[in-house]
Amino acid sequence: MAYAQNIQQFQDSYYQTMRLIGLERGIRGSKAQHQDIKDFYRIVEEGRDLEVDELSAVQLKAKAADRDRANQRKQEMEATAKALSLENEQLRRRIEQLEQDNQSIKKLTEWSTDLALDDVGIELGLWRKGNEWVGGSHIINIDGSKFSDLAPGSHFEGNHAIDLVKHVNQCNQTTAIAWIGERFGEVGAKRAAIAHAQKVAADIIQTQPVPQFTPPIEDKKQWQQVEHYLTQKRGIPSDCVQMLHNQGLVYADSKANVVFVMRDLDGNDPDFFLTSEWIKSALINLKLYNCNANKTAILLGSNATVSSDIAPEVPTVIQQLPAIEEISSYLAQVLPDYSRSDIHATANAGLGMYLADIDYGIRQAFASGVSPTPELIASLSVYKIELFKRIYSIQFLQPPSTPIGGLELMQSAFKTYKRLLTTLAKAYNLRLPKGILLIGPPGTGKSYSAKASSAQLGLPLIILEWGNFRSYGNLAEYKLKSLLTLVDRINRVILYLDDFDKGFALDDDLSKRLAGMLLTWMQERTSEVLIIASANNIQWLPPELTRSGRFDEIFKVDLPNYGERHSIFKIHLAKFDARFRNGGDGYSEEEWKRLLKATQRCVGAEIQAIVERAAISTFCQMFGDDVSPLQELPLLEITLSALLAARQSMNPLAIREADRVESMRNIAALHGLPSSSIDSSIYSLGNVDIFGET
Structure with a gap:
């Protein structure tokens, strides 16, 4: 015990303990991880009597373990250094290869560049006179790679050095190339020949029709040999071979080659063909048993997908649209x-x-x-x-020729968006809104406003019936993905989603998947595609779809007020009645007030229908049943009474479905900004007091 106490006292001495265990530091109760050191402290703290040999063994084991760790670390560092040296050597070789490739590309570029026609003209003995090269009976005008002979009676035009030599020396192509080789050396002759060949190839591509693919012609005499090969050597069941042959999907050509006809690779189901059991089995067999036969199966499809069972064995190459x-x-x-x-x-x-x-x-x-x-x-x-x-299944729409009546605030916003398309706005990191949503009752001008924005912004407009995507069934997601890829590549375009809410009317898996795909694209895209969507019932849309970052602007398109109805009437009346063109007016203020009061709760589409009906009735009153051509057409003047009569024959939607329309208006007012300013026209009702006086 006395010896153990001495050991404990010895441990407390920093210098002595360091010497004892061979460490830089020793502390009683140390947290050291090395097992031998742990054993040393455990023995000391237990108070055991240690023999000198036992203590020395612990010390030696600790030192040996430290030495082993140092050697292991040294080996690891040497291996790392060796790997870095090897990687450095590979990188050096790669740089050398890239430099060689760069030199090869430079040579190819030089060889694909034609000789300068000015240099060729000098070698031909032509001398320059102003902008023309003169020699013999030739007056040559050179413009880049083109030349023309302006000499009287010549009027010859050509491209490239070989054509110029052939024309001046009156020789054939072989002699011209030999002449160039004599003057400009082998490299010059090759450059001229390559440039001339590229021109000839381009001319052929532009003028000659592309050969159409024609399937190999069937030779029934060879079928028995082919059938024997398929059934006996390839092990395909004879009934399967016969069934395919009867359907015209496999036959023999004149050289006894097997011709397989693959139809509808896409099918109505993207996995229709490539996931069938027999094609999966055939591809696996080709991989396992014919890997040395130098045969490759190429499967083509516009939207075909490969089953996960064989996907690792079938690399997929997707052809992207070119930039x-x-x-x-x-x-x-x-x-x-x-x-x-x-x-x-x-x-x-x-x-x-x-x-x-x-x-x-x-x-x-x-x-x-x-x-x-x-x-x-x-x-x-x-x-x-x-x-x-x-x-x-989309179409580009031309901007409407008829201007918009009213909706001044929304039109002003589109003018602002046009300025955001400029390079100056880009310099300040300003961008278009990612999406614009137009909400309100039917017929208020949402679709017309979206189409008119194409002219205001100077961008083409693609219209897409969002509700029609459901009709594609299993292909709906593929169709949407293809469309979004397309508009991303076109970049500056308006994508108009008409009746956007109808695509979400049914809360099913397809609607959710389509919405998720659109949400992801709208959030992550970097293109300058402007999305404009119109909806009657915004409550059908997922809440996450209408937040900022997807639809940055939401406009409420409401029933037109008095001033807007006046503008809409004049726009449509000008189509038929000349009095309303060029800012003219055929009615008095009182007549306008009568008409505008009678057409309360009428939307723009209904006002257009009223004018068209009045124009038809006026035409029928002017001419009888037998309308004969006239040398001078009389003016068609639409009267107020004709418009009022047309109004009486119509029951506006906002009156016929008052509850539903008011619900749409109220919900739209909660979500959207107004599209129209406060009515300040002379036809506005103004403030009406309780006695009905204005």
Whole structure:
């Protein structure tokens, strides 16, 4: 015990304990993690008598463990250094490879650039006189890669160095290339030949129709051999082979090749074909038993998805829509004579289409005789609109020719949005609202306002019936995803969702999935797509859809007031009655007050119908049943009585469904900003006191 006490006292001495256990620091009750040190303190604290050998063994074990840890750490550091050295060597080799690739690209770029026609002209013995090159009987005007011979009786035009040599030397192409090789060396001859070949290829692409794919012709004499191969060597059940053959899905060609016909790869169900059991089995067998046969199965589809069972074995490649830079680069090759600004304008017209579609649209335009840039852009735009109708079931709408009556506050907001489209606004990090929601009763002008915004903002408008998405069934999500990808690529466009609330009228899984997809896209997108949606019943929309960040602006489009009804009447009357054109007016103030009072609670669509009915009745009164052409048409003047009669024949929605319309108006007032300013026109009722005096 005395020895143990001495050991405890010895432990309390910092210097002595350090020497005893070989550590830099020793403290009684230490939290040291090393097991040998723990054993040392446990023995000391238990008060056991330690033999010198036992104490030395503990010390040696502790030192050995420290040495082992140091060696292990050293080995780890050496391995890390070796790995870093190897990685550094790989990086150096990669840099060398990139430098070699860069040099190769530079050489290819040089080789694909034609010789300067000015240099070729000098070698041909032409001398410059002002802007023209003269020699022999030639007066050559050179403009970049183009030249024209202005000499009387010549009027020859051409492109590139080989054409110039052929024209001046009156030789064929082979002789021209040999002449260039003599003057400019082998590299110069190759450059000229490559540039000339690119021009010839571009001309062929523009003028020649694309060969259409034709399936191999069936040879029934070879079927027995093919059937034997499929059933005996490939192990496909004979009844399956015979069934496919009877349906025309497998047959033999003249060389005894097996021809498989795959139809409706997409199907009504995206997984219809690729998830069928036999195709999954066939793909797995191809992977397991034919991996060395150098055979690859390529499965194509516009919206096909692969089952999770075989997805790891089937890489998926998604063809993205090309960006404007990619389209411009392609058009520069197809349209080498177009300027950079013309290329950019044409590329804008092609946004949203694949390069193959753009190429087809251009060739279709050239085949119809289109050549100037504006005509080509117009033709390509028409083709794109038709293509979008077929593929996406959407349509571009032209801005309405008739102006909007009333809704001054909303129109003022759209003028502000137009200024946010400028580069100056971008410099201040200002942006368009991500979404604008128009709510209110039917017929108040929500759809018309959205269409008119296209003209105000100078952006194309795509209209989409949101409620129709339900009719796509299982394809609804794919259709929506494709559409959102399309408008993102087009970028500056208005996406108008008509009757937005109808898509959420039924609280089912499909509506929730579509809403979730739209919510995610509206929140995360970075494109400048402006979404405008119209809804009659905002209470049908999910609350999270109407918050800021999705729909930043919500406007209440209400029944038109007296002043707005006056403006709407004049707009529609001007279509038929010349007295109302160019700011004219055919009625007195009292007549207007009678008409506006009689049309209370009428919306813009109903006012348009009243005017059209009055115009028809006036026309029928002016002319009999047999209407013969007249040299000079008499003026059609629509009277107040004709308008009042037309009003009497109509029962406005706001009166017919008063409760529902008032409910829509009240809910819209809670959520939206007013679209119209306070009525300050001379036709306003003003303040009415309890005695009915104004």
